[in-house]
Amino acid sequence: MTDRGARVTAEGVGFTYAGTRTAAIAGINFVATPGSENWITGPNAAGKSTLLEIIAGVVPTVIEGKLTGRLDVVGVGTGTAATPSMVLQDSGVYLFRTVFDEIAFPLANRGVSEDELEPAVRGALEVVDIAHLEARLMHTLSGGERQKVAVAAALAVDPDVLLLDEPFEQLDPASADEVLGLARRQAALGTTVFIATREAEHVPEGAQRLHLVAGVPHLDDAGPRIACRPAARPLGGLLLEIRNLTHRYGSGGGVEDVDLSVREGESVALLGPNGAGKTTIMKHTIGLLRPDSGDVWVLDKDASDCEIWDLARDVGLLFQNPDDQVFNRLVEIEVAWSLIARGIARDAAVERAHAVMVELAIDRLAKENPHEITASERQLVAFASVLVAEPRLIVLDEPTKALDADAAETVVSAVERRLDDGAGVLLVTHDVRFAARLSNRCVVLADGRVIADGPSCEVLEDASLLRRARLLT
Incomplete structure (x- = not known):
């Protein structure tokens, strides 16, 4: 049995944002064990990000509202509350000018010494295959490159719980497969992994999956797919x-x-x-x-x-x-x-x-x-x-x-x-x-x-x- 990761348990979890009357999510129940890969799918405004933010502890401590039910995130090795690491949906949110400093911050924030900081950052860069970006300024990166930096920062702290909010939407297909592989490798090491996405194409058959529609668990409906049918038009100047x-x-x-x-x-x-x-x-x-x-x-x-x-x-x-x-x-x-x-x-x-x-x-x-x-x-x-x-x-x-x-x-x-x-x-x-x-x-x-x-x-x-x-x- 692994001595790392966390057990995440939701019992009747619901949340209503301050100033609103309609619940963003309601009636959420699940158990996620260490080393598990847990998918949260659904259309826009289904409540996927809200659920991840509750697991992360951002809701309702930072984002105000009424939380109902119970959600526990308990580290297996410690028996105490575990600290998740989250990759946000918006890669445009970053704190520092350089890639190196962006990845170093969560490590320093968790008490990594100066002697250990540099090799830890470079190790994370190599794991995500972005060592060539180390000295780049964050604002010069593409959206997909910033997404990879965010993944590297999340993995650098070797979290018990890894939360990925729409991690594939800014990535080319090959990079999306690489990030999914990194998440699965982390799960194999014992980390409890949650992945929220609109697209079901990455979800493996038989995976633990919670499909949300308007904040409520729902049977999966893949919805329409974009077909290849470009229209022929006369071209002008x-x-x-x-x-x-x-x-x-x-x-x-x-x-x-x-x-x-x-x-x-x-x-x-x-x-x-x-x-x-x-x-x-x-x-x-x-x-x-x-x-x-x-x-x-x-x-x-x-x-x-x-x-x-x-x-x-x-x-x-x-x-x-x-x-x-x-x-x-x-x-x-x-x-x-x-x-x-x-x-x-x-x-x-x-x-x-x-x-x-x-x-x-x-x-x-x-x-x-x-x-x-x-x-x-x-x-x-x-x-x-x-x-x-x-x-x-x-x-x-x-x-x-x-x-x-x-x-x-x-x-x-x-x-x-x-x-x-x-x-x-x-x-x-x-x-x-x-x-x-x-x-x-x-x-x-x-x-x-x-x-x-x-x-x-x-x-x-x-x-x-x-x-x-x-x-x-």
Whole structure:
């Protein structure tokens, strides 16, 4: 019998957030033993994160509300309360400038001496295969790379309980398999592992699984899957032309000699593994980055000579993390903000915003604070704020992040309507199924360079190419 790990027992657990009347979760019962692999699945707003936060002790000690029932997390070796280690859903939440310091913090916080700190950090980096990121600045990493850093920090303390909240959503398929392998290795060592995810594809047959719908245990319903059926449309003039683009970061990473174009009515998927340079290219389309060399032309404008505001009149950009662009206190004002900023009367702007919110089925959120809704709802609010301005070029960075299959289909339908109206779309993603569903053409990156550019159905059928780009395992 293992002398490590923890026994986690839930008896009738429920929780209602302060200021709300509806329970986020209710009637949760389970027993998780040391060395077990426990899956929590369900659609958006099902209560998966809430349950993990209760196990972590964050709820209700930090996040206020009413907790009912009983949940015990007891370390096997000590018989006392165990301290879980949690990887948050949002990899944009980090504390320190460098990767090394980010991983060192939880170790130092648990009393690891200075002599032991450096080898422990480097050991965690090697386990997750990100030793090459040790000196990188956190803000220069891709979302997937930051996710791996968070996993390394969680594993570094060798926890009795490991909580992973949507650990795969920002990772390319090969990296997702690697993280799952690390979680299973940790379970084999005796750690009690919990994994919360919307997608059931990683859940092994026969695994201990709790499926939640609206906070209540429920029979599993896999829901619709995104199929491969890109629509054929007549293509118009060039909206985006990138020629020989090179951009390097001082601490490493970037892109080199990239060519890419998007035409009216065309949806181009920019695919590649974490850290391949997808987001770097995306930022050049609206002037957030300037090329070291090469050209970026947006609607006949040289992006390197334009102000961001000038480009934003024609380019709608959805960031990978909606928290990077959501800042108002009311959803309806957040969605309408770009129109208000352009001088459109507030009432008229809000009316247009409501039409887009109805289209995305988020009109019920109009009077809510966007910082107090779920991550998936906030993603749709940010998407609505892009669509309301009717941009000619729509740039979407991992638009399905935090979305379940139904919400992803809502995004697909909205994008297809804009394509039918002549807009162009650059879809930045590592989700092969989503790219196959929506794009006409795929451009594949690896190590900052284009390794393929062609019709989606041809590119996505090349198994060796997808494996090279870590998009297929």
